Amino acid sequence: MIGLKAKTKAKAEPRFPLAALARHRMGSDGRGVTTLVAGAGCPLRCAYCINKWLHEAKAEPVTPAELYRRVRVDDLYFRSTGGGLTFGGGESLLHIDFYEALRPLIKGWRLSAETCLNVPKESVVRAAKLFDEFIVDVKTLDPAIYRRYTGKPIGEVIPNLRYLIGAVGPERVLVRVPLIPDYNDAADAERTERQLKEMGCTRIERFEYVIR
Numbered sequence: 001m002i003g004l005k006a007k008t009k010a011k012a013e014p015r016f017p018l019a020a021l022a023r024h025r026m027g028s029d030g031r032g033v034t035t036l037v038a039g040a041g042c043p044l045r046c047a048y049c050i051n052k053w054l055h056e057a058k059a060e061p062v063t064p065a066e067l068y069r070r071v072r073v074d075d076l077y078f079r080s081t082g083g084g085l086t087f088g089g090g091e092s093l094l095h096i097d098f099y100e101a102l103r104p105l106i107k108g109w110r111l112s113a114e115t116c117l118n119v120p121k122e123s124v125v126r127a128a129k130l131f132d133e134f135i136v137d138v139k140t141l142d143p144a145i146y147r148r149y150t151g152k153p154i155g156e157v158i159p160n161l162r163y164l165i166g167a168v169g170p171e172r173v174l175v176r177v178p179l180i181p182d183y184n185d186a187a188d189a190e191r192t193e194r195q196l197k198e199m200g201c202t203r204i205e206r207f208e209y210v211i212r
């Protein structure tokens, strides 16, 4: 009897679209000395985006082991300062399969994600188990201003933020609220901050975009 052997396709190893690495950062993206790992791709199109080039960047697809090999040179800095890797971009939470494969390689480093949270809820649920800290660039919680500034509806941002605060606790979520020239004003930033506090956010950073 001739048996038919089912062909099983091996699952491809997840890759991160690496656009840039910036070492030895302090005070800008999480505690301690960090390396910023910038990935290509973002669902938004913010009017003042300083990373527009990342949207279409010719990224280098790296495996978890390849990235680990490149960043481990700063192991001592990360461990002695409580720092580690901060994933940004672009939108960091587009690459959850990659982080799930990377996480077991990381020991004693802090993993942070910079995110706009305008991603499917499933990505946030999975990310909550992988990252030590989230830096949320919320823009504004006013749907009309959000759409005008980012080019996209506010979508899942508010439910995702509520979920994240509940899942990891407010101390692990820093929410950044900008004053955006020509798009919002102090009253809008004030309203957004109030709404964030009502949602349970305790770490809120207000700042102003400087347009040159």
Ligand code: SF4
Pocket: 042, 043, 044, 045, 046, 048, 049, 050, 051, 052, 089, 090, 091, 116
């Ligand atoms: S979320 Fe960030 S990377 Fe994406 S378009 Fe806005 S500013 Fe640029």
